[in-house]
Amino acid sequence: MERSFIMRNPSVLWFLLALALFTLGVTILSEAFGVGTLSTSFIKTLGKTLCLCLIAVAMDVVWGYCGILSLGHFAFFGLGGYAIGMWLMYARTEEIVVNSLNEAAIPPTQQEIIDGIGTQIFGVVGSSEFPMIWAFSHSLGLQLLMVILVPGLLALVFGWLAFRSRVTGVYLSILTQAMTLALALYLFQNDSGLRGNNGLSGLQNIPGLDHLGQATISMWFFWASAIALGAGYVLFAWVTSGKMGSVIRGIRDDESRVRFLGYHVESYKLFVFTLTAVVAGIAGALYYPQAGIINPAEIAPIASIYLAVWVAIGGRGRLYGAVIGAAFVSLLSSWFTGGGAPSIPLGFYTIQWTDWWLVLLGVSFVAVTLFFPKGIGGLFDYLVRKDP
C-alpha cells in the first residue's frame, strides 16, 4: 500500500510546525496582539521575508529540482505586486477623490470621479487618462485573478517558446534574464501605463481598513504571508514527491534520457515553470502591500540573480534549504546594510559594513559554490547522518 504523502515527506510536517511556532511567537511579541516587543516595521520586515522565502521555494523547485536556472522569476514576483498594487492604488485614490468631491455643492458624476482618480494617479507622468491595462483595477476580485493570470500567462508563453525550441542551460538563463530586463525597461517608460519609474506607491494603505492602523494590518499580512508560505511549501513538496517529482529530477539530471524514456519533457518543464511563476506572483502580491511601493527597479535582472544566490546558499534541491537561504541572507543583508553590524577598525583602515557587505556576500557566495555546494541545508544531512 502507498504510504501517505506526509509519511513520505516528514520534513513537511516539521517545517509546518516550525512555521506555526514562529508565527505564534511573533504574534505574542507583536504590538497589535501581544506584548509589543517587536515594532510594526520589524513585523513588516518579517512578513516580507516570508514572501521572499515563498518565491525562494518556487525558485528552488524550478532550479534545484527541474534544473532550469531561471534568472527571471522576480519579474513574475513584480507582476503580482503590480497587479495587486493597481487595485490598492485605484481604490485608495477613489476614496480620497469621492470624499473631496462630495464636499462640493453639486454631487459628482461618475465621469468626474473617474477623471479625478485618473488625474491623481497619472498626474506624475503627465497624463490623466486610464490606460487599457487598468480596465479591471476597480475590482479586487478581478485584480486578484490578474495576480495569478498575468505571471502565469507570461510564463506559459515564454516557457512554451523557450522549451519548444529546446533552449537549455546557460542559454535559457540568459534568455530569462533578457525577459526580465525587457520587462523592467518597458515599465520604466512613462507611457507604459504603470507610472514609469515612479511605480505604484502608498500600497501600505489598505482601502477601507484605515481605522485598523498599520500595527494590526501588518500582522494580518504577516499571517497571510505565513499561510501562503505554508501552503506553497506543501504544494511544492507534493509536486516534487511521487512519480512526478522523479520525472522532474530526471529532467534535471539528464534531459535527453528522460525524453528517450518517452516522457514529454517540454510539458513537465512548462508546468513547473508556469506553476512557480504563479506562486512567485502570489508572493509578490503579498510582499508589495507590506513594502508600500513597487517600481520597475524591483524587477531588474539583479534581483532574480540574488534569488538564485539565496537558494544556492540555502541549499538547492531541498525546499527548506531555500527558506533558510532566503531568510538568512535577506535578514543578514538588512542587518549589515542597515548599519547593525559593528565596524572593524584595522588601525590603518576601518571596515564599514555598509561598504563591505557586498564584497563579503560575493566572496562567501563563491566560497559556498566551491566548498559547500549543498549550502546551509547540507548541514542537516551532516547532522542526520552522523546520528542515525
Add this chain to the structure above:
Amino acid sequence: MRFLALFFAAAISLSVSGAQAQPADLKAVLEVHADQIERPKRLEVGAVVDDLIALGTPEVTEFLQRWQNRELHMREADGQFFYIGEGEPIPLIDVMSGEVVGTAEKSEIKQLRPNAGVRRVLGSALVQFQLSDPNILRRVAAVDSIARRPQADQLAPLLASIPDEPDAALKERKERLAGLLTARFGDTTEARVAAIEALSGELSLDVQAVMNQILATRDQVAVALPEDENIAEVYDVGTDLTEAEAYAQLVSAELASPLIPNDAIRNALAANIEGGFVGGVPVALLNTDAAREEAYATLAEAGTVPPLVTDADISSAVQSHVFYEVYTEPDIAVTDAANDALDEITTRVGVNQALDLTLDGLSLASIYFLAAIGLAITFGVMGVINMAHGEFIMMGAYTGYVVQLFIPDYTLSILVALPLAFAVTFGAGVAMERLVIRWLYHRPLETLLATFGISIALQQLAKNIFGTQARPLTSPGWLDGAWVMNDVVSISYIRIAIFILALIFLGLLLFILNKTRLGLEVRAVTQNPGMAASMGINPDRINMLTFGLGSGIAGIAGVAIGLYAKVTSEMGADYIVQSFMTVVVGGVGNVWGTLAGASLIGFLQKGIEWFNPANTLAAQTYMILFIILFIQFRPKGIVALKGRAAGD
C-alpha cells in the same frame, strides 16, 4: 507749352523734395536728432539710423561704429557731438572731418552709453557697411550676423557687396547667403523661384529652415473658399480634423459661440441653488450629466445663464463652413517651388540619414564586438559564462583612469593604458580561472553564479576604492571633435578610433586562432577537449590562457568605452547583458559569429531608435523581444557550430 509743363513739373518736384527735405550732412542729422542720440531708445532709434544711412557718406559708418562702441561724447555746453583723443585736456575730434577742433576738461563732456538694445539696432544697421569693409574679419562678422537674423533689407547691400569681394571663400558664403535671402525676400517671383530651385540641391539645416519659413501656414475658416488666398490644403472634417477641433477653430475665429465645458455647467448650477433645487431638479439628483443638462437648460430658458451649445448646433455650424490651411506667402509660384524643393531636400536628407544611421550602427556594433568577443572566446572554448566579464571591462577603464593620474599627457597615457589594461585584466582573468573556475568545469550553471559572486564583490570593491561618482578618462586632443561630412552625416573621431580598434582585434584574433600554435590548440580544445588532451595538448594551460585572453580584451574594451562614456563602478553591468545577447545571437565559439551578432544587435538597436527616436527604453525593450524570438528560430545563434563540435 511743353517746355512750360516741364518747368512746372520740375518746380513741383523741387517743392515736394523740399517739403521732405533730408538734412544734407551728418552734422545736420545729428542736430535734428540730438535728443535721440543723447538718450536713445531701442524702439525709436530706428528713425535716426535710417536718416543716417540715407546720407550714405563714409563718415556715417565711422559714426555708427563709434556710437555703438560708446566712443561718442557730447559737449555739455552746446550739445555738440565729438569723438575724443588721448591727452589732458581732452582733445575733441570733429565727427565729419576727423580733425581735432578743440579741447575740453573731463567735466565738460559726457560719454554717451547706448544700452544693449540700441547697440543691436546700430549693429544691424552697420552690417551693410561692414560687408564691404577692408578688414576681412569685419566682413565675416557681418555675414555671420546676417545669417543669424536674416532680414529683407539686408538683401540689397549683400548683393551689392558680392562683386567686389576679394576673398573667394567669403564670396561663396555671401552668394549662398544671398541665395537664402533671395528665396525669402526677393523682389520678383522669377528671382525667388530661381533662388529656391538653386537651393533644392542642398540639405543643410538653414536651407530647410528657409523652406519651412516660406511654407509657413495658418489655419483659416470661412463660409466659402476664398479665391485670392494661396491655399495649402482644404481640410475634410472627420478625416483631417475632428468635429471638435473644427468647432474650436470656429470659436477662435469668433464665428460660433464657445462650448460650455462641464466645469462651467457645474459652477453655474452651484451658483444657482435655490432651496435645495436647481432649475426644478433636486441637488442630490445632479450626479449624472443628463440631469445636469436638464437643470442647466431650465436655467438657460430663464435667461440666467448662456444657452448650451448642443451637438446639433456644432454639426450645423461645422457643416456650413470650410476649413483650410493657407500659406502666409501669397505667391503660389513661390510656394510650389518651395514645396518641390523641400521634397527634394527631404529625399536627400533621408538618404544621408540612412548613411548616418549606418555609421552609428557600425560604431555601436564595434563597441558590442569589443565588449563581447572576450566573452565569446571563453564561452566557446570552456562553455563557461563569465558574469564578471563586465567587471573586467570596468577594471580596464579604471586602469586607464589611474594611468592618466600619473601620466598627464593624454596621448602617451592612452598608449600606456591599452597594454596595461590588457595586462591587469589578463592577470585577473588567469587568477579567477585558477582559483575558481577550474573547480567548476562540469557545473556550468554554478560557474555562472560563482562568477556573479565575483562580479558583485569586484563592483563593490571598485566603489569602495574609487567612490561612486563617475571618473573621467580623457581622450587625447586629436580624438576630439567629429568628422563632419555635411549637416546630417557626422561621426566623432573617438567612434572611428573604436571602430579601428575593433577591426584590429578582429584581425588579431583571427590571426591568433588560425595561424598560431596557440590558436590551433584553442580550436582543438573547443572542438573536443578529451581528444585534444590525448594528442598532448594541455587543456588546463589552454583554458587558462584563453580565459586570460578573453579577460584582457575586455580590459582593452574598457579603455575604449571609458573614452566616450564615464568610468563608474557600474559601467560593466551596462554592457554585460548586451554582450550576452551578442554572444547568444551570434553563436558560440566563433569570431565571425560574434561579429555577426554584434552587427545585428548594433544595427537593430540604432534602427529601432530611428523609428522611435524619443524613446530609447522602448528601443531596448523591442530589441530584447526580437532577440528572444530570434533564439526560437536559431537556438544556436547565427553561426552555429556543427557536428560534434556543437557539444550536445
